Amino acid sequence: MVQIKERTIKWHSLSVADAYAKLDSSDSGLSSAEAMSRLRRDGKNVIEQATRTTVAELLLKQFNNYFIFILLAAALISASLGVLEGSMQEAIEASLILLIVGFIVALGFYQEYRAERELEALKNLLSPLASVIRDGGESEIDASTLVVGDVVKLVEGKKVPADCKIIRSNQLRVDESSLTGESLPVEKILGDLDESTLIGDRTNMLFGGTAVVHGHSLALVVETGMKTELGIIASSLQAIKKEKTPLQERLDKLGKQFGLATLVLCVAMFLLGYFGQAKSFIEIFMISVALGVAAVPEGLPGVVTIALARGVRRMVKINCIVRKLTAVETLGSTTVICTDKTGTLTKNEMTAKKLWADGKMYSLLDKGVGTVGALLDENGNKCGAIPDVVKKQVLIGVLCNHATMQNGSVSGDPTEAALVSLGAKLGFVKSSLVNDYERLDEIPFDSKRKMASFLYGAPDGRYVYSLGAPEVILGRSNRIISAERVELLTPLLRDKVLATYDGLASDAYRVLGFSYRPCADGVLLEDLEPSDVFIGLVGIIDPPREEVREAVSKCVAAGIKVVMITGDYQLTAKAIAKDLGIFKDSDTILTGGELAQKSDAEFLETVEEVSVYARVSPSDKLKIVEALQARGHVVAMTGDGVNDAPALKKSDIGVAMGLSGTDVSKEAADMVLADDNFSSIVRAVEEGRGIYDNIRKFFAYLVSGNVGEIILVFVSSALTSLPVALTASQILVINLISDGLPALALGLDPFEPNAMTRRPRPKDEPIYRGLSPFLLGYPLVMATITLLLVYWVYDSSNANLAQAQTTAFISVAIFELFHGFSARSTRFPVWKVGFTQNKYLLLAMSLSFIFVCALLYLPVNIPYTNHSLQAVMSLTPLPFSLLMTVIAASTLGFIYIELHKFLRCRASLKVSANR
Numbered sequence: 024m025v026q027i028k029e030r031t032i033k034w035h036s037l038s039v040a041d042a043y044a045k046l047d048s049s050d051s052g053l054s055s056a057e058a059m060s061r062l063r064r065d066g067k068n069v070i071e072q073a074t075r076t077t078v079a080e081l082l083l084k085q086f087n088n089y090f091i092f093i094l095l096a097a098a099l100i101s102a103s104l105g106v107l108e109g110s111m112q113e114a115i116e117a118s119l120i121l122l123i124v125g126f127i128v129a130l131g132f133y134q135e136y137r138a139e140r141e142l143e144a145l146k147n148l149l150s151p152l153a154s155v156i157r158d159g160g161e162s163e164i165d166a167s168t169l170v171v172g173d174v175v176k177l178v179e180g181k182k183v184p185a186d187c188k189i190i191r192s193n194q195l196r197v198d199e200s201s202l203t204g205e206s207l208p209v210e211k212i213l214g215d216l217d218e219s220t221l222i223g224d225r226t227n228m229l230f231g232g233t234a235v236v237h238g239h240s241l242a243l244v245v246e247t248g249m250k251t252e253l254g255i256i257a258s259s260l261q262a263i264k265k266e267k268t269p270l271q272e273r274l275d276k277l278g279k280q281f282g283l284a285t286l287v288l289c290v291a292m293f294l295l296g297y298f299g300q301a302k303s304f305i306e307i308f309m310i311s312v313a314l315g316v317a318a319v320p321e322g323l324p325g326v327v328t329i330a331l332a333r334g335v336r337r338m339v340k341i342n343c344i345v346r347k348l349t350a351v352e353t354l355g356s357t358t359v360i361c362t363d364k365t366g367t368l369t370k371n372e373m374t375a376k377k378l379w380a381d382g383k384m385y386s387l388l389d390k391g392v393g394t395v396g397a398l399l400d401e402n403g404n405k406c407g408a409i410p411d412v413v414k415k416q417v418l419i420g421v422l423c424n425h426a427t428m429q430n431g432s433v434s435g436d437p438t439e440a441a442l443v444s445l446g447a448k449l450g451f452v453k454s455s456l457v458n459d460y461e462r463l464d465e466i467p468f469d470s471k472r473k474m475a476s477f478l479y480g481a482p483d484g485r486y487v488y489s490l491g492a493p494e495v496i497l498g499r500s501n502r503i504i505s506a507e508r509v510e511l512l513t514p515l516l517r518d519k520v521l522a523t524y525d526g527l528a529s530d531a532y533r534v535l536g537f538s539y540r541p542c543a544d545g546v547l548l549e550d551l552e553p554s555d556v557f558i559g560l561v562g563i564i565d566p567p568r569e570e571v572r573e574a575v576s577k578c579v580a581a582g583i584k585v586v587m588i589t590g591d592y593q594l595t596a597k598a599i600a601k602d603l604g605i606f607k608d609s610d611t612i613l614t615g616g617e618l619a620q621k622s623d624a625e626f627l628e629t630v631e632e633v634s635v636y637a638r639v640s641p642s643d644k645l646k647i648v649e650a651l652q653a654r655g656h657v658v659a660m661t662g663d664g665v666n667d668a669p670a671l672k673k674s675d676i677g678v679a680m681g682l683s684g685t686d687v688s689k690e691a692a693d694m695v696l697a698d699d700n701f702s703s704i705v706r707a708v709e710e711g712r713g714i715y716d717n718i719r720k721f722f723a724y725l726v727s728g729n730v731g732e733i734i735l736v737f738v739s740s741a742l743t744s745l746p747v748a749l750t751a752s753q754i755l756v757i758n759l760i761s762d763g764l765p766a767l768a769l770g771l772d773p774f775e776p777n778a779m780t781r782r783p784r785p786k787d788e789p790i791y792r793g794l795s796p797f798l799l800g801y802p803l804v805m806a807t808i809t810l811l812l813v814y815w816v817y818d819s820s821n822a823n824l825a826q827a828q829t830t831a832f833i834s835v836a837i838f839e840l841f842h843g844f845s846a847r848s849t850r851f852p853v854w855k856v857g858f859t860q861n862k863y864l865l866l867a868m869s870l871s872f873i874f875v876c877a878l879l880y881l882p883v884n885i886p887y888t889n890h891s892l893q894a895v896m897s898l899t900p901l902p903f904s905l906l907m908t909v910i911a912a913s914t915l916g917f918i919y920i921e922l923h924k925f926l927r928c929r930a931s932l933k934v935s936a937n938r
Contacts, residue, residue, distance in 0.1 A: 036216055042188050043243065052157050055157055061171060065247060067167045082132050153169055166184040166185075169185050174242070175241070177242060178235065179238065182233070186229070186246040187228070191241045193238050194239075197211055198235075209226065215227065222640060223640075331349065331714065334710050337710060341707070343706075351714055352718070353693070355713070356657050356786065357659045361644075362660075362704075363589060364588075367663065368571050368587065372566075373438055379560040381410065385400060413449075414451075417445060418456075419488040422488060424442055427453070438563055459481070465477045474496060488537075489538045490537050491535065493520065495536070497536060499553035501555070509556055524536075531598030536559075537560070538558055539555065540554060571701050574702040575604045581781070591638070611629070613629075613635070614638045619643075627653060645669045648674050658674045658675050660673075662680070668688045678692060680696055681697040716775055718770075723794045736748060739810060749835065750828065757832065761839045764871050765868060768861060805838045828897050829899050833879070836871075848924070852928065878898055879899075879901060
């Protein structure tokens, strides 16, 4: 199991004085000379990128395929024979094979190269400047030249340039979602913590790559570059070995099987002909080569590449950028999707959705942060007029914060931004209130007081407006306002407010209480006694994306488990997961602390039961993915933060967010979502399943033809009464034209409609599972009929050898053209999926038939030679009556397959009816 390094010095547990002493620094920072010395010693404050794949490496990678090896070996043998024998036929065979190989390699290289370039366009660079105190003064420097011991100044809107310990802090709140997954900004304070404090709770530390959303601070740089938390995670990625995708494993295994089978067949054929039938070495060697060519489905790698490449292009249209072609199919075999919450399942924008006042619960109908919305009553109906008590509550929310709105966009602390946005949606625009309300004094929010108070001069007098933790606001209040009057806040009313607060909190809302009180001139805020008028509550939440519920529902129907992994608190995680359908009552929630107490063996026993992980660390995420993989799952991991990167790389397919994702997460992923939309993943899963179905279609189509050719060549060469039915060049032409074009068209076939209602296929399921009618039955029918036609045509005097081989050539070609229609579905009869839905297949069939006829009836001379293509390929025109007879006989394979599928479907319907 891959481990993420632990820091040797626990900076969060040290006092500021101890940290200064360890780093030989002070409040006045370092001198420029000392900083330069440390920079030479420690290196730049940058995250080192893993070695990128060069263009040459990407090109060579395309050759790392067993089918390519077999094809290159066949080309080498054919070319060698052509040179030794001076034969044009072998030269043509070698050229055809190399043409196929070149096409496969070029297409794979182009797709992966283009994906890398598109990913580069998505990268977001960190702010390059940092405010630092050196030589006793403040200056702006390149953040990459920061060193340990530097003192940096951080203000709202700045990114933290390195890992720092807080020296001084004023209302500092930091967005750490990219590192910890915490959706709300974290309040940062000066102080010391226990050594065992988890990274998400280290409130006295700042981490490189996070962002200041409120307040300002002075901080001491304690780690830079690859020694920061971000750097530690980035370096751990290099220790993670990326496993092959299920499709790569299947094709590699298949390539080995074909290679071994080809070798065995060729040797057996050679021994049989040379020793059993006393044929000449060259003659039997050429027969063995023909058999070897017949055994290799030359078009399979190319068609797989084209199908995956088409999937990549289709997925770009749904904002999915695929970095590796095989990742498309891997999504189709996924059994578990591990997803972050913030920004992936949710919008990553805090929004006020619930308002409680005067004993009534109101909700907001809106589109998130912005200026469009409407207030709904308890029955879900739009309120004709906003109640006065709600107006007062919303007014306080708008006035008592520092967030700003410009052109419909709100900036500032997310909670404060949610209140400003709420006001704009209900007609209280902050900028229009400035003339009527004058801010005279304020006591900002802090973690001890848990509330904020603002003194305002209003048109009807001076007021103190307060908001904060409901229990604190209630504790300061002795009255409560309703639509009719201000009345005493009785214990019964107080309990009712607290019960409402608990209900909202259990539904994952961050709840704020609101109060006000009139204030006489000259009174200071800190001198006021707690005697406020309580107004009500506002529930703020990072709401789920509207489309996620449907996406999760599709995953459930498809047999895919969705697991939420978040740095947020357990209560919030559970509520969101339950709302989205991820968490069921029978499921388990596990926190990072609980997970740390479990051994690997204990966790392996319980991992299947857990659907939500809360307050987790980067090593926890990696541990979860590895445990699921150990249980045989194909795991897709989605994420956007630095903390997600190790799990993204370790998972079977890593899916990073393109808009909110960090560069580290994108580099570790196999696929990037340009729109950060979880529903795009489900569409990608459907695409992957459809692509795999199509791969099975053309696999069944191609291999059935090859098996038939093997039987035909082997049997005809073994029988002394018949000639070898097909030459190697004839087989290559069939595989390139009659097989290749229809197979390409099958790769573009519309997906079968039940793709997302089937359970994921087993990870180790061979691609040929359930295809025996195609891979055994059909080839036997084709070989038998073709042998009978050759026997009928062939004259034992060998005078019409070309006509007999041409008959076999036409028979096999037409058999496979008809078979293209049958292969449109491996499950349903062709009349159920339609003959004409795939226009590409109709075009491919027509072109293939035209090419085959042209080879027979249009004499074509090979350039720069005195040879015709017909003569080199041992073909001759057939009489029209013989051609029609061959075509009619070649429909028998199509009839066999369709009859088999019809009977199987009828049997399945009977079984379903009896259940």
